[in-house]
Amino acid sequence: MDEVLKSPFGADWLDRYPRRYVLAAIREVLAFKREEIQKGYTPDTAIEALASDIEIKIERLTARRLRPVLNATGVVIHTNLGRAPLSAGALENIERVARGYSNLEYNLQEGGRGRRYDHLRWILGELTGAEDAIVVNNNAAAVLLCLSALAAGREVLVSRGELVEIGGAFRIPDVMRQGGAVLREVGTTNKTHLRDYREALGDGTALILKVHRSNYRLIGFTGEVSIDELVELGRERGVPVMFDLGSGCLIDLKPYGIHGEPLVQEVVGKGVDIVTFSGDKLLGGPQAGIILGRKALIDRISRHPLTRAVRIDKLTLAALEETLLQYADTEKARERIPVLKALLEDEERLKRRAKRVRLLIRRELKTVEADIERDESQAGGGALPGVYLPTYVVVLKRKGLSALTVAERLRRGTTPVVARIREDRVVVDLRTIPDRDVKTLVKAIKEALG
Numbered sequence: 001m002d003e004v005l006k007s008p009f010g011a012d013w014l015d016r017y018p019r020r021y022v023l024a025a026i027r028e029v030l031a032f033k034r035e036e037i038q039k040g041y042t043p044d045t046a047i048e049a050l051a052s053d054i055e056i057k058i059e060r061l062t063a064r065r066l067r068p069v070l071n072a073t074g075v076v077i078h079t080n081l082g083r084a085p086l087s088a089g090a091l092e093n094i095e096r097v098a099r100g101y102s103n104l105e106y107n108l109q110e111g112g113r114g115r116r117y118d119h120l121r122w123i124l125g126e127l128t129g130a131e132d133a134i135v136v137n138n139n140a141a142a143v144l145l146c147l148s149a150l151a152a153g154r155e156v157l158v159s160r161g162e163l164v165e166i167g168g169a170f171r172i173p174d175v176m177r178q179g180g181a182v183l184r185e186v187g188t189t190n191k192t193h194l195r196d197y198r199e200a201l202g203d204g205t206a207l208i209l210k211v212h213r214s215n216y217r218l219i220g221f222t223g224e225v226s227i228d229e230l231v232e233l234g235r236e237r238g239v240p241v242m243f244d245l246g247s248g249c250l251i252d253l254k255p256y257g258i259h260g261e262p263l264v265q266e267v268v269g270k271g272v273d274i275v276t277f278s279g280d281k282l283l284g285g286p287q288a289g290i291i292l293g294r295k296a297l298i299d300r301i302s303r304h305p306l307t308r309a310v311r312i313d314k315l316t317l318a319a320l321e322e323t324l325l326q327y328a329d330t331e332k333a334r335e336r337i338p339v340l341k342a343l344l345e346d347e348e349r350l351k352r353r354a355k356r357v358r359l360l361i362r363r364e365l366k367t368v369e370a371d372i373e374r375d376e377s378q379a380g381g382g383a384l385p386g387v388y389l390p391t392y393v394v395v396l397k398r399k400g401l402s403a404l405t406v407a408e409r410l411r412r413g414t415t416p417v418v419a420r421i422r423e424d425r426v427v428v429d430l431r432t433i434p435d436r437d438v439k440t441l442v443k444a445i446k447e448a449l450g
Contacts, residue, residue, distance in 0.1 A: 248277025
């Protein structure tokens with residue numbers, strides 16, 4: 001041990017890595033060599049011969065567990081792969097704010113304590129027309145906070161057809177229960193009428209809650225009450241109306257053939273009292289829960305003790321502010337925000353990218369078959385259910401290896417590639433592989449399958 005540490009290799013490792021991991025790696029390699037000797041082998045125990053094994057062990061011990069991966073699934077907002085990738089501008093703003101101190105909770109004009117939410121209130125008001133806003137760490141927290149602040153101990157009316165379950169088995173009824181609200185179901189699973197809400201309203205009603213079915217569709221003999229009707233009923237009876245949009249979209253997707261996703265600004269414009277949605281889904285920003293609404297209600301929410309427990313940090317704030325600023329110019333937002341760019345990518349561009357990948361694979365790897373096919377991608381992240389986006393994929397096959405083995409090798413590479421399997425073939429969807437990652441993708445495939 002001492003000889004290894006005193007060697008030039010040891011000095012170099014101690015300079016580059018934490019001492020505890022250098023020692024652990026040396027011990028592990030030396031223990032393995034001792035076992036070999038005891039079994040009758042004669043391994044090379046010169047320091048130069050041991051150095052390679054020790055360095056590999058050190059690198060494994062010090063490797064970061066949270067790693068970048070290439071998303072080749074075609075699922076744009078992939079919940080398991082970190083949801084929305086951030087724009088270059090958002091990353092730059094995070095670095096700019098994180099490098100030193102900032103005015104996170106300091107009012108530079110008045111020279112005293114400020115509120116972190118003030119940095120986002122103005123831009124959210126500009127984009128949506130909302131009177132006031134507050135941002136927390138995710139949309140489930142946003143819903144929980146609103147219910148806790150506005151409806152604890154009182155009834156909240158929700159259509160049975162909108163009692164959704166989101167990822168990780170979290171359900172709207174459970175969130176309501178945790179927030180202290182009393183669930184009052186109205187209507188049936190497939191049909192809810194305005195009279196159902198009207199008959200359920202009473203002195204104990206605190207809120208009318210509408211939940212956008214952002215992760216599934218009801219088709220057939222169905223019916224629901226529009227948000228316009230609910231707002232009118234709420235005003236008539238003096239009961240606030242809350243709309244949980246789930247994903248939250250600021251750009252009209254209908255011109256691109258994507259229907260059924262309400263615009264945040266249109267919902268606010270209809271007079272909804274409280275609107276909640278995510279920052280890291282269709283919005284394309286960091287994980288956050290955005291709450292918009294009437295100032296009097298936002299004030300009540302801001303003062304609730306739970307607000308501090310679910311508040312956002314300065315890095316999230318920096319990324320979200322920059323993302324929202326990019327929406328000031330929707331055409332530029334389409335190109336600058338990765339989620340929007342991927343969702344709205346032109347088919348011909350995808351086809352050209354697929355051809356480039358196939359060409360590079362065929363040039364670099366003679367053992368791998370690579371063919372181009374037309375396929376379908378998905379939005380993912382509990383957004384745009386039933387919407388399938390036409391795409392182009394590169395289908396990989398390697399002689400002697402099953403699709404499961406190919407996919408596993410890609411996943412376990414130095415640069416992990418997460419693809420999908422279809423009909424015992426590995427499919428690489430180019431919708432979620434931007435141009436800048438094409439060479440990295442081909443290199444990863446070569447390392448895994450070469």
